[in-house]
Amino acid sequence: MITTNREIVKRTYGFSELLTKNAKLKKGRASYNVRGLALAPAKMSGRNVCPESGFCGSICVLWFAGRTVTRSVRAAMKARTDLFFEDRERFLALLQLAIRHHVSRCRNAGELPVVRLNTASDLPWERIAPQLFTDNPDVTFYDYTKITSRALAYSRGQLPDNYHVTYSVSERSNDNVVRDILERGSNVAVVVDSAWNPQQGIVGKIPKTFAIGGKRFQTVDGDEHDIRIPELDGSGNVVMLRGKGGIVNVIDGVAAGFIRKVNSGRATTHAIESVA
Secondary structure (H helix, E strand, O other): OOOOHHHHHHHOOOHHHHHEOOOOOOOOOOOOEEEEEEEOOHHHHHHHOOOOHHHHHHHHHHHHOOOOOOOOOOOOHHHHHHHHHHHHHHHHHHHHHHHHHHHHOOOHHHOEEEOOOOOOOOOOOHHHOHHHHHHHOOEEEEEOOOOHHHHHHOOOOOOOOOEEEEOEEEEEEOOOHHHHHHHHHOOOEEOOOOEHHHHOOOOOOOOEEEEEOOOEEEEEOOOOOOOOOHHHHHHOOOOEEEOOHHHHHHHHHHOOOEEEEEOOOOHHHHHHOOOO
Protein backbone atom coordinates (compact mmCIF):
# COMPACT_ATOMS: atom_id res chain seq x y z
CA MET A 1 0.00 0.00 0.00
CA ILE A 2 1.27 3.47 -0.93
CA THR A 3 1.24 5.91 1.98
CA THR A 4 2.06 9.57 2.61
CA ASN A 5 3.15 8.97 6.22
CA ARG A 6 6.52 10.74 6.34
CA GLU A 7 8.22 8.30 8.69
CA ILE A 8 7.14 5.25 6.72
CA VAL A 9 8.10 6.88 3.41
CA LYS A 10 11.49 7.85 4.86
CA ARG A 11 12.24 4.31 6.05
CA THR A 12 11.06 2.77 2.79
CA TYR A 13 12.43 5.10 0.14
CA GLY A 14 15.05 7.34 1.75
CA PHE A 15 13.11 10.62 1.61
CA SER A 16 10.23 12.02 3.65
CA GLU A 17 8.32 13.82 0.90
CA LEU A 18 8.35 14.05 -2.87
CA LEU A 19 7.10 17.63 -3.01
CA THR A 20 9.06 20.10 -0.90
CA LYS A 21 9.75 23.81 -0.53
CA ASN A 22 13.13 25.55 -0.87
CA ALA A 23 14.47 29.10 -0.90
CA LYS A 24 13.58 29.63 -4.56
CA LEU A 25 10.03 28.36 -4.22
CA LYS A 26 9.43 30.46 -1.11
CA LYS A 27 9.65 33.52 -3.36
CA GLY A 28 6.04 33.14 -4.33
CA ARG A 29 3.00 35.37 -4.27
CA ALA A 30 0.17 35.74 -1.78
CA SER A 31 -2.58 33.15 -2.30
CA TYR A 32 -0.21 30.85 -4.24
CA ASN A 33 1.27 27.85 -2.42
CA VAL A 34 4.18 26.29 -4.33
CA ARG A 35 5.76 22.88 -3.88
CA GLY A 36 8.50 21.42 -6.06
CA LEU A 37 9.93 18.05 -7.00
CA ALA A 38 13.67 18.17 -6.30
CA LEU A 39 15.67 15.46 -8.05
CA ALA A 40 19.46 15.39 -8.03
CA PRO A 41 20.49 17.96 -10.70
CA ALA A 42 22.35 17.30 -13.93
CA LYS A 43 24.45 14.14 -13.39
CA MET A 44 24.86 14.45 -9.62
CA SER A 45 23.13 11.10 -9.05
CA GLY A 46 24.96 9.35 -11.86
CA ARG A 47 21.87 9.72 -14.07
CA ASN A 48 21.30 12.72 -16.29
CA VAL A 49 17.98 14.46 -15.62
CA CYS A 50 18.99 17.57 -17.61
CA PRO A 51 19.67 16.48 -21.21
CA GLU A 52 20.41 20.01 -22.47
CA SER A 53 22.47 21.26 -19.53
CA GLY A 54 25.57 23.21 -20.42
CA PHE A 55 27.30 25.88 -18.37
CA CYS A 56 24.23 26.08 -16.13
CA GLY A 57 24.96 22.55 -14.89
CA SER A 58 28.08 23.68 -13.05
CA ILE A 59 26.12 26.36 -11.17
CA CYS A 60 23.18 24.07 -10.40
CA VAL A 61 25.33 21.25 -9.05
CA LEU A 62 27.41 23.74 -7.07
CA TRP A 63 24.25 25.10 -5.45
CA PHE A 64 22.59 21.81 -4.63
CA ALA A 65 25.82 20.05 -3.63
CA GLY A 66 27.41 22.96 -1.76
CA ARG A 67 27.37 24.18 1.81
CA THR A 68 23.90 25.68 1.36
CA VAL A 69 22.33 22.23 1.22
CA THR A 70 22.73 19.63 3.96
CA ARG A 71 23.92 16.09 3.40
CA SER A 72 20.45 14.77 4.26
CA VAL A 73 18.81 17.01 1.65
CA ARG A 74 21.25 15.87 -1.04
CA ALA A 75 20.70 12.23 -0.03
CA ALA A 76 16.93 12.70 -0.33
CA MET A 77 17.34 14.23 -3.80
CA LYS A 78 19.38 11.26 -4.91
CA ALA A 79 16.90 8.80 -3.36
CA ARG A 80 14.04 10.41 -5.28
CA THR A 81 16.05 10.22 -8.49
CA ASP A 82 16.92 6.56 -7.89
CA LEU A 83 13.27 5.67 -7.33
CA PHE A 84 12.23 7.60 -10.44
CA PHE A 85 14.55 5.50 -12.61
CA GLU A 86 14.28 2.18 -10.79
CA ASP A 87 10.55 1.96 -10.01
CA ARG A 88 8.69 4.50 -12.16
CA GLU A 89 5.23 3.14 -11.36
CA ARG A 90 5.71 3.45 -7.59
CA PHE A 91 7.32 6.86 -8.00
CA LEU A 92 4.37 8.20 -9.98
CA ALA A 93 1.89 6.74 -7.49
CA LEU A 94 3.69 8.57 -4.68
CA LEU A 95 3.76 11.75 -6.74
CA GLN A 96 0.02 11.59 -7.34
CA LEU A 97 -0.57 11.20 -3.60
CA ALA A 98 1.78 14.09 -2.83
CA ILE A 99 -0.06 16.35 -5.28
CA ARG A 100 -3.44 15.43 -3.82
CA HIS A 101 -2.15 16.09 -0.32
CA HIS A 102 -0.88 19.48 -1.48
CA VAL A 103 -4.26 20.29 -3.03
CA SER A 104 -6.06 19.34 0.17
CA ARG A 105 -3.72 21.46 2.28
CA CYS A 106 -4.21 24.45 -0.03
CA ARG A 107 -7.98 24.04 -0.03
CA ASN A 108 -8.06 24.18 3.75
CA ALA A 109 -5.86 27.29 3.74
CA GLY A 110 -7.74 29.05 0.94
CA GLU A 111 -4.67 28.99 -1.30
CA LEU A 112 -4.05 28.07 -4.94
CA PRO A 113 -1.97 24.89 -5.38
CA VAL A 114 1.07 25.28 -7.63
CA VAL A 115 3.63 22.58 -8.46
CA ARG A 116 7.04 22.87 -10.12
CA LEU A 117 7.96 19.38 -11.31
CA ASN A 118 11.50 20.27 -12.41
CA THR A 119 13.05 22.12 -9.49
CA ALA A 120 16.55 20.96 -10.50
CA SER A 121 15.82 18.80 -13.52
CA ASP A 122 14.49 19.17 -17.07
CA LEU A 123 12.27 16.17 -17.72
CA PRO A 124 9.38 16.13 -20.24
CA TRP A 125 6.55 15.40 -17.80
CA GLU A 126 3.97 15.95 -20.53
CA ARG A 127 5.27 12.71 -22.07
CA ILE A 128 6.41 10.86 -18.94
CA ALA A 129 3.15 11.23 -17.02
CA PRO A 130 0.43 13.16 -18.89
CA GLN A 131 -2.08 11.87 -16.35
CA LEU A 132 -0.61 14.21 -13.74
CA PHE A 133 -2.19 17.15 -15.53
CA THR A 134 -5.53 15.59 -16.42
CA ASP A 135 -5.95 14.01 -12.96
CA ASN A 136 -5.20 17.32 -11.21
CA PRO A 137 -7.02 20.04 -13.19
CA ASP A 138 -7.10 22.41 -10.20
CA VAL A 139 -3.31 22.45 -9.93
CA THR A 140 -1.17 24.95 -11.83
CA PHE A 141 2.07 23.31 -12.96
CA TYR A 142 5.07 25.27 -14.26
CA ASP A 143 8.69 24.70 -15.24
CA TYR A 144 11.71 26.14 -16.95
CA THR A 145 13.16 24.14 -19.85
CA LYS A 146 16.26 24.31 -22.00
CA ILE A 147 14.82 21.74 -24.40
CA THR A 148 13.86 23.80 -27.45
CA SER A 149 11.29 21.29 -28.71
CA ARG A 150 9.41 21.47 -25.41
CA ALA A 151 9.36 25.27 -25.48
CA LEU A 152 8.15 25.28 -29.07
CA ALA A 153 5.46 22.72 -28.26
CA TYR A 154 4.22 24.92 -25.42
CA SER A 155 4.23 28.02 -27.65
CA ARG A 156 2.09 26.07 -30.16
CA GLY A 157 -0.45 25.07 -27.51
CA GLN A 158 0.59 21.40 -27.55
CA LEU A 159 1.13 21.00 -23.79
CA PRO A 160 -1.60 20.54 -21.15
CA ASP A 161 -3.53 23.72 -20.42
CA ASN A 162 -2.47 23.72 -16.76
CA TYR A 163 1.26 23.24 -17.51
CA HIS A 164 3.23 26.43 -18.22
CA VAL A 165 6.76 26.21 -19.57
CA THR A 166 9.27 29.07 -19.80
CA TYR A 167 12.16 28.59 -22.22
CA SER A 168 15.49 29.04 -20.46
CA VAL A 169 17.91 30.68 -22.87
CA SER A 170 21.42 29.17 -22.82
CA GLU A 171 24.68 29.53 -24.67
CA ARG A 172 23.33 26.99 -27.16
CA SER A 173 20.11 28.81 -27.95
CA ASN A 174 19.37 30.15 -31.40
CA ASP A 175 18.21 33.74 -30.97
CA ASN A 176 15.90 33.54 -33.98
CA VAL A 177 14.14 30.55 -32.41
CA VAL A 178 13.93 32.47 -29.11
CA ARG A 179 12.33 35.39 -30.95
CA ASP A 180 9.82 33.00 -32.55
CA ILE A 181 8.87 31.62 -29.14
CA LEU A 182 8.38 35.16 -27.82
CA GLU A 183 6.35 36.25 -30.83
CA ARG A 184 4.02 33.30 -30.28
CA GLY A 185 3.25 34.72 -26.84
CA SER A 186 5.38 32.44 -24.67
CA ASN A 187 7.93 33.76 -22.20
CA VAL A 188 11.67 33.09 -22.12
CA ALA A 189 14.14 33.42 -19.24
CA VAL A 190 17.53 35.07 -19.66
CA VAL A 191 20.29 35.21 -17.04
CA VAL A 192 21.99 38.61 -17.02
CA ASP A 193 25.01 40.20 -15.35
CA SER A 194 23.10 42.61 -13.11
CA ALA A 195 24.26 42.66 -9.50
CA TRP A 196 22.72 40.28 -6.99
CA ASN A 197 23.65 40.40 -3.33
CA PRO A 198 20.46 41.13 -1.37
CA GLN A 199 22.22 40.37 1.94
CA GLN A 200 24.27 43.54 1.35
CA GLY A 201 21.37 45.45 -0.16
CA ILE A 202 22.76 45.15 -3.70
CA VAL A 203 20.17 44.32 -6.35
CA GLY A 204 21.12 45.55 -9.81
CA LYS A 205 18.60 47.12 -12.15
CA ILE A 206 17.34 45.36 -15.24
CA PRO A 207 16.37 47.09 -18.50
CA LYS A 208 12.72 47.59 -19.37
CA THR A 209 13.28 45.99 -22.78
CA PHE A 210 15.75 43.42 -24.10
CA ALA A 211 16.84 42.79 -27.69
CA ILE A 212 16.97 39.22 -28.95
CA GLY A 213 16.83 37.98 -32.52
CA GLY A 214 16.87 41.56 -33.80
CA LYS A 215 13.75 42.63 -31.91
CA ARG A 216 13.13 44.21 -28.53
CA PHE A 217 10.75 42.67 -25.99
CA GLN A 218 9.35 43.79 -22.65
CA THR A 219 11.09 42.37 -19.58
CA VAL A 220 9.94 40.97 -16.25
CA ASP A 221 12.03 40.87 -13.07
CA GLY A 222 12.26 37.12 -12.52
CA ASP A 223 13.87 37.49 -9.10
CA GLU A 224 10.72 38.96 -7.58
CA HIS A 225 9.10 35.53 -7.51
CA ASP A 226 9.60 32.02 -8.90
CA ILE A 227 6.08 31.30 -10.21
CA ARG A 228 6.47 31.39 -13.99
CA ILE A 229 2.87 31.62 -15.17
CA PRO A 230 1.20 34.10 -17.57
CA GLU A 231 -1.06 35.45 -14.81
CA LEU A 232 2.04 36.91 -13.12
CA ASP A 233 4.61 37.29 -15.92
CA GLY A 234 2.34 38.28 -18.78
CA SER A 235 2.87 36.83 -22.26
CA GLY A 236 5.66 37.22 -24.80
CA ASN A 237 8.06 38.72 -22.24
CA VAL A 238 11.70 38.16 -21.31
CA VAL A 239 12.05 37.03 -17.70
CA MET A 240 15.35 38.45 -16.47
CA LEU A 241 17.25 36.56 -13.78
CA ARG A 242 20.35 38.08 -12.21
CA GLY A 243 23.47 35.89 -12.33
CA LYS A 244 24.14 34.10 -9.05
CA GLY A 245 26.80 31.86 -7.56
CA GLY A 246 29.44 34.52 -6.97
CA ILE A 247 31.74 36.68 -9.06
CA VAL A 248 33.69 33.80 -10.63
CA ASN A 249 30.56 32.05 -11.86
CA VAL A 250 29.14 35.27 -13.29
CA ILE A 251 32.35 36.11 -15.13
CA ASP A 252 32.64 32.55 -16.45
CA GLY A 253 28.98 32.57 -17.42
CA VAL A 254 29.39 35.74 -19.46
CA ALA A 255 32.47 34.29 -21.17
CA ALA A 256 30.58 31.07 -21.96
CA GLY A 257 27.66 33.00 -23.46
CA PHE A 258 25.18 31.71 -20.89
CA ILE A 259 24.90 34.99 -18.98
CA ARG A 260 23.97 37.97 -21.18
CA LYS A 261 25.28 41.49 -20.61
CA VAL A 262 22.78 44.23 -19.91
CA ASN A 263 25.38 46.93 -19.23
CA SER A 264 28.57 47.94 -20.97
CA GLY A 265 32.07 48.99 -20.02
CA ARG A 266 32.60 50.13 -16.44
CA ALA A 267 28.95 49.56 -15.47
CA THR A 268 29.15 45.89 -16.41
CA THR A 269 32.36 45.43 -14.39
CA HIS A 270 30.73 47.02 -11.37
CA ALA A 271 27.63 44.83 -11.76
CA ILE A 272 29.70 41.66 -11.88
CA GLU A 273 31.90 42.63 -8.95
CA SER A 274 28.80 43.40 -6.87
CA VAL A 275 27.64 39.79 -7.10
CA ALA A 276 30.38 38.36 -4.87
